[in-house]
Amino acid sequence: MKDILFLLTPGFYDNDRREFCPECAELWGVLSYYPALKEGLDIRPQELSRPREGLVALLGAAHQNCPTLVLGKDVDVGPFAKVKEANGNRFIDNARDIAKYFAHRFGTAFPRGSQALERVK
Numbered sequence: 001m002k003d004i005l006f007l008l009t010p011g012f013y014d015n016d017r018r019e020f021c022p023e024c025a026e027l028w029g030v031l032s033y034y035p036a037l038k039e040g041l042d043i044r045p046q047e048l049s050r051p052r053e054g055l056v057a058l059l060g061a062a063h064q065n066c067p068t069l070v071l072g073k074d075v076d077v078g079p080f081a082k083v084k085e086a087n088g089n090r091f092i093d094n095a096r097d098i099a100k101y102f103a104h105r106f107g108t109a110f111p112r113g114s115q116a117l118e119r120v121k
């Protein structure tokens with residue numbers, strides 16, 4: 001199973017205007033820097049509205065943030081990204097840590113300021 005990346009599509013309508021999600025835009029930007037990433041990922045664009053069915057099916061109703069990356073089962077996540085778990089699935093639910101993970105896993109550039117986390121077992 002590829003990692004699954006849930007991102008809001010830009011230009012949704014809310015607050016009486018068109019908006020985009022800044023954190024999703026950060027990752028759409030990383031994908032445009034490194035288009036080959038798209039081959040290693042299952043990218044699932046999302047509408048703003050809830051429920052976000054794909055996320056709910058994998059992580060439960062409490063975890064519908066976008067961006068979220070649901071990790072493949074045996075993937076080595078590396079030392080940089082904060083990983084959470086729900087319904088037996090590991091996931092990363094913030095843009096910066098997702099980009100750090102991409103750097104570890106796929107060899108893309110690191111977001112400036114990245115540091116390895118101390119993993120206390």
Ligand SMILES: N[C@@H](CCC(=O)N[C@@H](CS)C(=O)NCC(=O)O)C(=O)O
Nearest residue numbers: 021022023064065066067093094095
């Ligand atoms: N901590 C996240 C925050 C991202 C965020 O706030 N995403 C919003 C959309 S802009 C979201 O999905 N909120 C939950 C919701 O709309 O249900 C990150 O830095 O990536």
